[in-house]
Amino acid sequence: MVSRVIPVDPFDLIIFGGTGDLARRKILPGLFRRFCSGQMPPNARIIGAARANLGQAGYQEMIRAAIAEFGAPTDVENAQLGAFLAQLNYVAIDIRGDGGWAELAAMVRKNLVNAYYFSVGPGLFGDIASRLNTWGIATPEARIVVEKPFGRDLESAKSLNAILSAQFDENQIYRIDHYLGKETVQNLMAVRFGNLLFEPLWNAQYIDHIQITVAEIVGVGGRGAYYDKSGAMRDMVQNHLMQLLCLIAMEPPSHFDPDAVRDEKLKVIRSLAKVEPHHVVRGQYDATATMPSYRDDAENPRSFTESYVAIKTHIENWRWAGVPFYLRTGKKLKARTSEIAIVFKKLPHSIFEKSSDEKQNVLSIQLQPNEGMTLDVTIKEPGPGGMRLIHVPLDMTFADALGEHSEDTPDAYERLIMDVIRGDQTLFMRGDEVEAAWKWTDPIINAWENRNDVPKIYDVGSVGPEDAMALIHRDGRRWREVK
Ligand code: BG6
Secondary structure: OOOOOOOOOEEEEEEOEEEEEEHHHHHHHHHHHHHHHHHHHHHHHEEEEEOOOEEEEEEEHHHHHHHHHHHHOOOHHHHHHHHOOOOOOEEOOOOOOOOHHHHHHHOOOOEEEEEEEEOHHHHHHHHHHHHHHHOOOOOOOEOOOOOOOOOOHHHHHHHHHHHHHOOOHHHHEEEHHHHHOHHHHHHHHHHHHOOOHHHHHOOOOOEEEEEEEEEEOOOOOOHHHHOOHHHHHHHHHHHHHHHHHHHHHHHOOOOHHHHHHHHHHHHHHHHHOOHHHHHHHEEEEEEEOOOHHHHHHHHHOOOOOEEEEEEEEEEEEOOOOOEEEEEEEEEOOOOOOOEEEEEOOOOOOOOOOOOHHOOOEEEEEEEEEEEEEEEEEEOOOOOOOOOOOOOEEEEHHHHHHHHHHHHHHHOOOHHHHHHHHHOOOOEEEEEHHHHHHHHHHHHHHHHHHHHHOEEEEEEEOOOOOOHHHHHHOOOOOOOOOOO
């Protein structure tokens, strides 16, 4: 099959924090895969910038080891590793001082696409942004890439936005939410806006409710110190779940272009109803005979941080009036699954025997691990014996449907970095979106903090706390199975 990979323009990508965890686990292995697929041109260059005194050869060795550890390269890919590493350079830099900046300025080829990845804590954003300008490194076309967490509340997000926008225009700033880079998340837009079928049904008249689940098996791992100050609400809901909700609920943008899409997402966030205290459940995983508790993992025996959240919310506009959106996410749950389920209303009238019309159509969009969609439909059970109905899934697992095409699917980071190089901001969060999302989550978090809320306990390997079940059962509905 002819490769569909189109090489990007030659670039210099500078990674501040180039020796850090994210760079070694995700960014460099991702770039290597793009290199192997032919998307990274031979004269593109990646410049790691960090404090350590490594030199080019030392950095190349570090990244060789990182790719072996985190990239799971095939033999064919390994054969190309040397050529990829040759495109890596390094500068030892003192972000808060003067060391290394002149060297960086001399290294960057300003006539190419320039992208600066701030793979460092937000406390350093301002230092990097202002030095890029005072040293005359950043051009007006340069792009900067920043990671979450983008603030920890509205106030801190505003101040980060102010720090960045003092040096760069909004069209130069790429705020990453890696969920937007996932293949199926983008497919959500393709499904909604590339088919006639769904749009007429995509509203309160036909949809009973929507569930968004992001369940993880992993705990907080070695990130306890960060996570314990964040919790699931800041770590997952404010960004990833919010973005999923936007893509489901937004109005069709007039074009698939960055601001048209982001304008519509912003309207959704601004239309979210204030969440009632009894419509939120926080949980924290407890130890089992063999598994440590959240408090053990976070090394904080008195922690009240949530590792699980379930929320019921509404969108206050015509399309969604009265349709509940149930969101939940948690760590150390029974299975790793991310799913969006659109549950349609019951039939207004059944011509069949009562028992057979109970089931509702459900469009389930599976983000991971098995990317695909199923539509539960009612059909006649084959064979004689009268009109017996059964409910079956119309299954479209993307790997089956796309065959060998599915193999060149880049992971979220790979795709997003290539979008930065292409200058496409569609899958990045705009500053006003991030602020609006904090504006919605802040009162929920503040209410917990003000009353010293104690999270409900759930067992490792379960589906979450009992109260989260009650949250949806009270409405006569059930969570989708976590499997
Ligand atoms: C990150 C969170 O943004 O997303 C992690 O900080 C979480 O806590 C991760 O585990 C989940 O991402 P994915 O792609 O594995 O679903």
